[in-house]
């Protein structure tokens with residue numbers, strides 16, 4: 001007789017997104033996702049709680065989910081379970097030998113982690129697979145952006161996620177705060193670049209949520 005297991009909607013959402021993220025993941029990079037749950041704020045380690053005390057419950061909950069996830073990925077890579085700090089400009093501070101990135105939307109937290117030196121960098125973003133509000137599209141999309149075959153319905157949201165992921169990947173390298181029009185993205189070529197920064201390779205999935213991973217690949 002086959003045992004029946006019942007899975008909660010959040011389990012199914014995680015499994016479905018994880019499968020899409022695994023399909024896009026480049027070799028060596030660990031990606032994960034976790035539905036943000038009530039109580040995830042308690043997953044923050046004491047040092048991390050100190051860094052986010054000024055933030056509201058929703059933000060602490062999302063940070064707890066993302067940091068818990070990142071710690072699991074670090075453990076899979078053989079790294080000890082330690083706090084992931086938070087820099088002055090919001091950037092995560094990784095322990096020596098690990099580089100990664102965190103993101104969350106209202107429902108899901110995602111993380112990307114790789115073993116490597118501090119001059120390596122990653123950026124990740126997650127967004128619902130829904131169109132951006134019409135008035136936000138012109139703020140995000142600039143003349144140089146190339147949409148390729150991306151659905152016109154979602155192109156603005158995909159570009160938004162790509163630019164946020166690129167910013168998170170490049171900021172730890174150069175410390176420059178960027179606007180959307182400082183970043184040009186080609187969805188056709190799966191890459192982007194900042195005004196003065198490196199070319200950034202993009203890996204993405206669109207369904208069930210939009211997730212973009214950005215990896216600087218050289219100047």
Ligand SMILES: CC(C)(COP(=O)(O)OP(=O)(O)OC[C@H]1O[C@@H](n2cnc3c(N)ncnc32)[C@H](O)[C@@H]1OP(=O)(O)O)[C@@H](O)C(=O)NCCC(=O)NCCS
Nearest residue numbers: 063089090091092102103104163164167168171178179180
């Ligand atoms: C970093 C930023 C893009 C994150 O956007 P968000 O929609 O608030 O949140 P996300 O869930 O996508 O990402 C949050 C995570 O990004 C990471 N992050 C924040 N600032 C970062 C930075 N400067 N560099 C790298 N990662 C950063 C953090 O890990 C954060 O999670 P935490 O607060 O739980 O630690 C935004 O807060 C910001 O600083 N924007 C200014 C620049 C910008 O947006 N330019 C337009 C795009 S080029």
